[in-house]
Amino acid sequence: MVFDLHSHTTASDGALAPRELLARARAHGVTCLAITDHDTVDAYLNLTDSGDAGISLCHGIELSANWHGRSVHIVGLNLRLQCDGLHTALAAQQQSRLQRAEVIAKRLSQKGIKDALAGARAFAGNGMIGRPHFARFLVASGKVRDEQQAFRRYLGSGKAGDVQSGWPPVATVTSWIRESGGTAVLAHPAQYKMTNAKLGSLADEFVQAGGTAVEVVSGKQAPELTRRLADLANAKQLLASSGSDFHRPGQAWSELGQQSALPGDVKPVWDAW
């Protein structure tokens, strides 16, 4: 089996529609794919396993959460999509996204950038609006050269558009996943740029809340990082997950199914399935 347990579609900030993503995953040898859009499971609305021989779907999501004032992401895998509690939680999460988008637009207008909300909305379409859509608007309106520059100048950590919204605490988000029958996975720990001590206390709180896995591998990554995260997983008795965090074609480090290998001394999250 080739697992890719973290990927995005047009239902959030990915470039491919769900069917296109599935086709690309299959072409890259993936046999079990989790679509983990930001704060939505809409990608699954018209997808069934049966229509897609050769690849199985693991119902997933990537939820935004707050940990002592920082944004962190919790992936949920193997969710029961029909769960009422999940949909109630997601409605609140989606409301937070909309409110945050309004604040981002207001902050950008204070920087002289007008109409950012409408601009970002046009890129988000029917999907969850997020900072990448503002980034695309900033590129399209000539304010920045590319999306990286949009994050560096306007949207990234500490910039005007980095609005610390009202994401719920890690424990709350983790409990939603558990109540939907899913496995909670602490996503891409390296992205939080925390010391080992900080990351350790985040992992402790996550385990306390019922989290059971951590992404030891996120895309193509350095062997030293894989070792560090495998050690974290083993120290906290967390299962190990692996996903590309694919958003769009053309980014070699996050191509579907092309992640670095999990080390031999961790317990893969799928072993328990």
Ligand code: AMP
């Ligand atoms: P949001 O969920 O709206 O806070 O946006 C977070 C998303 O923005 C991430 O999932 C990435 O897809 C994207 N992102 C975050 N940082 C950067 C960056 N520095 N450059 C490009 N995209 C980024």
Ligand code: MN
């Ligand atoms: Mn994203």
Ligand code: MN
């Ligand atoms: Mn993420």
Ligand code: MN
């Ligand atoms: Mn992601």
